Amino acid sequence: MKAAEKMEKCMNSNAAASASPAPRGYPIIAMPKTIRYDAHKEHPLVLVDIGGSSGGNGRSFTCDGCGCRGAGPRYRCGACDFDLHELCATAPGTAWFFFHGQHPLALELAVEDGGDGSPRHCDICEMDIHGMHYRCRPCGFDAHPVCLQLPGAAVSPLHPEHLVMLSVGGPEECTRCGADCVWRYRCGVCDVNLHPRCLLGTDETPLNIPRSN
Structure with missing residues (x-):
């Protein structure tokens, strides 16, 4: 389905849902200093500031969860060079996007192709999806976790x-x-x-x- 067709389908569905808007994105919570992550069970991940004095090295990184670049605080395993956006490390199983209030979005860890052998892409930033993402199956809407927070x-x-x-x-x-x-x-x-x-x-x-x- 082309991006414009997806947009029209979503906007038509959203009109019916606009009377009861859903909460945007993730709930805001205090971030723990250390977490355990199921996909990286070898070591705990420590919250560091990539640009500060708390252990970051360099100014940018690639998130090993969603595959997107990031900067600033992240969860990191220095021994394995494994990094996660704060959002990806604590991503809930379902989330809402304020432009897509008609359905909740489900977290998916596996990446399927776009149905014709082409890579699946994020409908918000239009870049390819290489890892965890949120998906609305009824609408065919896909988004990186960080893009839901735009x-x-x-x-x-x-x-x-x-x-x-x-x-x-x-x-x-x-x-x-x-x-x-x-x-x-x-x-x-x-x-x-x-x-x-x-x-x-x-x-x-x-x-x-x-x-x-």
Whole structure:
């Protein structure tokens, strides 16, 4: 199913569910300093700040849970060089996304192909899925755990004049990369559209959504 078709199906279903909006994303909880993770039973994972003095090495990492890049606090096993986003380490079995309130999303650890042999991709950032993700089977909607935490409004260095708002609709040209985007951050005043992955303006900057306190 193409991204635009998925979007139309989801928006039609969401209209019926809009009277009782679901909670967004994950519940906000205090993060434990040490955890045990079922997929890495050899050692405990320790919460470290990758950019600070608490044990991080380097400024970015690839999450061994979802396969996405990250920066900032993470759970890490230094002995095995194993890293997890905070969100991925504590991801619940079901979650909600504020643009997809009609169904809960189920956590899946295995990656299936897109049905035609092509890689499955995240319907929000449009990048391939290489690990754990959330899925709505009735709608065929897939998302990285970190993408469910995208803020509804953001500031982009590419367009500092106004806030850009997360929105979804028919394909529009991304102001940064020129490719079509269905999910995008948009400034309606200036007709600026940015993929979530293009929001920060550089491929060297990980798309990392920090935990709210």
